[in-house]
Amino acid sequence: MDTDSGMEHITDSLCKVSAPGDINIAILGSVHFGIKNAQPWILPDLSACMMFDFITFVQTLAAIHTIETINDSGFLPGIKLGYQMCDPCSYAAKSLLCVTHMLNVNGSLPIISDFSSFNSPVKVFLGDRYTETSIPAAKLLGLYRIPQIGCSASAAALSDKFRYTSFFRVIPSNIYQTQALAKLLRHFKWNWIGMVTLDDEYGKGFYENFLPQAEEQGACLAFHEVVSHYQNVEERIKEVADRIRANSSVKAVLLILRVQQVEMLFQEMIKTNTSRIWIGSNTWSVASQIMNMKGINELGDILGISLIIGEVPGLADYLQNLTIGPGVRNDFIREYKQMRFNCSSGQQSEYVSPSACNVTDPQEANDDYLLHAVELRSAYNQRVAVYAIAHAIKELLQCNDTCCPGDTDFMPYKLLDVLREVNFTLDNHTYYFNENGDFETGYDIMMWKKNGDVRMSEVVGKFFVKNRELEIYEQNIPWANDKVPLSRCSDPCPPGMEKKMANNSCCYSCSYCSEGYYSNEMDQPNCKKCSEGYSSLPGSSECQKLDIWCLKWSSCYSIVVLVGASIGFALLLFSLILFTRHRTNPILQEFFAISCLMKLGLMVSFGSVILFLGSPNIHLCRAQQTMYGLGFTLCVSCILGKTTHIFLEAKSSNPAKQHKLKKLDKPFALVIVLTSGQVLICIFWLIFDPLNVEETPSKTHPLTVNHVCKQGSMHGFGAMHMYIALLALVCFVLAFKGRDDETEPIVFSMLIHLFSWLCFIPIFITQDEARPIVQISAIMVSNYGVIFCHFAPKWYKIFSEMADNSEVANHPEDPLGDADSGVITEAVSIDRMSQSQFSLAESESSDWDINSLSLSESHCC
Incomplete structure (x- = not known):
């Protein structure tokens, strides 16, 4: 002014x-x-x-x-x-x-x-x-x-x-005004603000009360400037103006000043066309003299908080007809009229009426100036x-x-x-009045809107003291381009990112949400965890339903497994029928029962493979492991019983020694004992380290959960497989020591089994999601190894004999006549028997007596 x-x-x-x-x-x-x-x-x-x-x-x-x-x-x-x-x-x-x-x-x-x-x-x-x-x-x-x-x-x-x-x-107390201003900042997400206060009791108290409220609402002060009310005001206002211009990132400035200081500061801002979001306290938020400043529209958006205002009935008429009644003294009215309507001093002031020099007595004059100069x-x-x-x-x-x-x-x-x-x-x-002598009326949130070359205030919100709630009438706030201006230390983090705070709580960097977390709004302090059954990729703004992976029945691999298991079943069934029909054949006669048990064990093992397909549950998890463990243990136990029998016979050339070894040659007992050992292992495994179903995130397929069987702590699983491996290793050693036509299939089948698991175990341990496929593959290889090493050669021999017999039976010319054909047939049979016995003799160890072998050949002849 x-x-x-x-x-x-x-x-x-x-x-x-x-x-x-x-x-x-x-x-x-x-x-x-x-x-x-x-x-x-x-x-x-x-x-x-x-x-x-x-x-x-x-x-x-x-x-x-x-x-x-x-x-x-x-x-x-x-x-x-x-x-x-x-x-x-x-x-x-x-x-x-x-x-x-x-x-x-x-x-x-x-x-x-x-x-x-x-x-x-x-x-x-x-x-x-x-x-x-x-x-x-x-x-x-x-x-x-x-x-x-x-x-x-x-x-x-x-x-x-x-x-x-x-x-x-x-x-109300300023406590509530500071709460209202802090919530106003929070509502518009202005967290990086400047503050200018007077150095009087009002300014100091306002700052002390506002600071904790602002921190609670997530706002920080970029700077705080204090202006004196009495000394060097103009010089200090210029310094504050320079500070505001220098902090270009601070778009919102809170002015806790009186009308006169705000007017001086705005004049400095208008000189450099500096635009900010100006937020005023109740001291100037409805000051008409600032609204009517020249260039006020260049300053940017202006908001304020005002005490609840209302109409004073008859005040407008009173101000347009100011008179001093009888017996009343009012020198301020006299001073005002003298300033407004006296032109004798020749002063040129915006407060002097244009018709002042036409007024005879200034004290008798009136106009509507006060109605426009003051709200x-x-x-x-x-x-x-x-x-x-x-x-x-x-x-x-x-x-x-x-x-x-x-x-x-x-x-x-x-x-x-x-x-x-x-x-x-x-x-x-x-x-x-409440217990503190205050009213609890509340506040109006004001916004200064452009009205030609000046501004006019309009209520755009309320703050209710009783419930501490802020209500903003968004439809009454005409932000440019419908976009709320920002006043922040850091750019807002877009969806899919979270804030990483720096030293200042309002300054931060943005980082992507990790896998399984998301943020679906701007400027989220922390990413939220996806709910159960949902997940997300890194940097996601939403969660997606997890794809549950298991060996589905319709998958290519499952179809291959089913075909392989079916072929295995068919081969075993074919072998059982073939061996049963030729059980009197010397090739099968001695180990026919053991051979049938082997087929049973392999059928159970093939059956376990099918249980790996489809969505698992706790019962299937238990069944698939125990079926394989018991089935293949039964098979290997039969092989070990057969190998032991062959090995003991090879070592029993001495009649005295033969009697003692005969006591150990109990194949069926051995099969029962060895299989029972695996039964005990499975029982202890299921009781003390039970299997269950688990869902683990896929390492190779995003947003996929592997729905597979969990093998417990792996102790039971390891014990089961180590037991089978131990039996297979014993079979291999015994068969290798007594190498002949009968033991070669045992050697190769056990080598196949041990080698397959040796190859698959590292993959099984390191890749959780591949465990079912690895185990199925190993089981199939082991099963087919037994089939093709143990049964296929016998198929060949049986079919070869059948072909030879058919050729002899259907010979068109018999020089010896019918009477001698039986002799020839008998000779052929004896010759084949001698060949079988010769093969058995050949499997004995190198320290056998050459005379024993000669006797044996002589006997066969």
């Missing part, structure tokens, strides 16, 4: 406004907001108030208008409210001076030992606009127990009734405060419809007690 001499006014007395009444109300109003020639430690005090404040002026007029309305309405029958007004000029020391001046009795303020003995000429104070001037007044008035009702001083400290006993206010609704709290006083007086004086019988010269502390309990309705709203 212009500070030229036309706007300066030096007070010649403290109280320039007064009107007589039965009960007097004291009004503190900083109609001037500056001090001229303030020089501490220098006497006499030559300081004077200057710079007219239209907002405070209108607010004090609203209070006076409300007092006059109450007097005219008969609200207090027979009682007239009077008032005195003093201007502290926004200066704390002058505030105390005003209070002492209005409390003085016979020119002095008495020192009292008991507040109940002091009867003040004024019964209640209507507090000043600023916290800086309200706090010292509240401390002094608390000593005398004289109530003070604030209309806009919102410092949280004033809620402390131990320090400010007699202070009330018709607004009239901001004066609504003065109306509420005056009515709170009037209701308390009405209750104290026990007023009825016709009179107020109580004593009007009451002690102020009595009014203090009544105010604590007052509860009244005004303009369809109910008001009362």
Whole structure:
């Protein structure tokens, strides 16, 4: 605001406004907001108030208008409210001076030992606009127990009734304003902000209360600047402007300043066309003089939080027809009219009326300037405060419809007690003071929208004190391109990423969500885990249903396994039928029963392969392992029994030794004992290390879970296979030592079994998802190894004999005649028998006696 001499006014007395009444109300109003020639430690005090404040002026007029309305309405029958007004000029020391001046009795303020003995000429104070001037007044008035009702001083400290006993206010504490601002920042996701505050009690208290609220809502201060209200203001404002420009990443700046400092700062910003999101406190969020600044539309978006405002009935007419009634003193009205309508000084000011030089008497002139210069609704709290006083007086004086019988010269502390309990309705709203002497009305969220070359404020939200909830009317906020501007230390993390915090809680880097986690919104602090049955790839914004992998019946591998098992079954069945029909054949006769048990074991082993297909369950898991273990153990046990028999016969050339070895040659007993050993292993395995079904993520196929059998701790599984391997190894050693036509199949079949598992075990251990395929493959190889090594050669021999017999039987010419054919057939049979015995003899060890072999050949001949 212009500070030229036309706007300066030096007070010649403290109280320039007064009107007589039965009960007097004291009004503190900083109609001037500056001090001229303030020089501490220098006497006499030559300081004077200057710079007219239209907002405070209108607010004090609203209070006076409300007092006059109450007097005219008969609200207090027979009682007239009077008032005195003093201007502290926004200066704390002058505030105390005003209070002492209005409390003085016979020119002095008495020192009292008991507040109940002091009867003040004024019964209640209507507090000043600023916290800086309200706090010292509240401390002094608390000593005398004289109530003070604030209309806009919102410092949280004033809620402390131990320090400010007699202070009330018709607004909430700043605690709630800081909560509202912090939630406003959170709502629009502005977490990197700048803050500029005054160095007075209001600014300091606001900063202290706001900081924890901002941290709770996830916002951080990029910078905090403090501006003095009294010294080097313009120079400091320029420094703050430079700091704001330098922090280009800070798009939202919170201004906890008075109207005058905000106006100066905005002028600096307009010079460099600096655009930001400006957020104001209740001190300037509805200041019309800033809304009407030249170039205000270049500054960017402006939001603020305002005390709930309303219409003061009749105030507009009152301001357009300002008059000073009889018996009333109001030098501030005179000063305003002199400034507005006097042109004799020749000053050129935006506050001088264009028709000033056509006015004969400035004190008789009026216009509607105040209606446009000030947001009239901001004066609504003065109306509420005056009515709170009037209701308390009405209750104290026990007023009825016709009179107020109580004593009007009451002690102020009595009014203090009544105010604590007052509860009244005004303009369809109910008001009362809480235990801290505050109203719990709430706040309006304002946005300054462009209106030509100026701005106009509009309510775009509410903050409710009782439930601490913020409500934003999104449809009323016209963001450019429908995109909320950002004010952040770091760019937001897109879906599929999470924040990795740096040293500052608002500064972070973005990293992709790991597998099985997702983030489906912007700027998520942590990725969320997918629910059961779902998973995701790294960096995913959503989860997908997991594909369950198992050896499905329709898969190619399963079909191959089924075909292989079926062929195996068919070969075993064919072998069983063939061997049964030729069981008297010397090739089969000795080990026919053992051979049948081997086929049974292999059939069970082939059956276990089929159980690996399809979706497994705990019963199938147990059955597939035990069937293979017992089936193949039975087969190997039969082979070992046969091998032992051959080995013992080879070692029994000595008749004495032969008798002892015969006792060990018990193939069936050996088969039962060895198979029983595997039965015990399986039982202990299933009891102490049970199998189960597990789902493990696939290492090769994303978003796939392998639904396979879990082998427990592998101890039982290992014991089962080691047992089979041990039997196979013993078979191999015994057969290798007695190499002949009968033992060669044993050697090769056991080598195939051991080699297959030796190859498959490393894959089985390292690749969980390949375990079923590996085990099936090993079982099939082992089974077919036995079939082709043990049974196929015998098929060949049987078919060869059948072919030879068929050739002899169907010979067209027999030179020996029918009588000799039987002899020839018998000779052929004897010859084949001798060949068989010769083969058996050949399998004996190298230390056999050559004579024994000659005898044997002679016998066969």
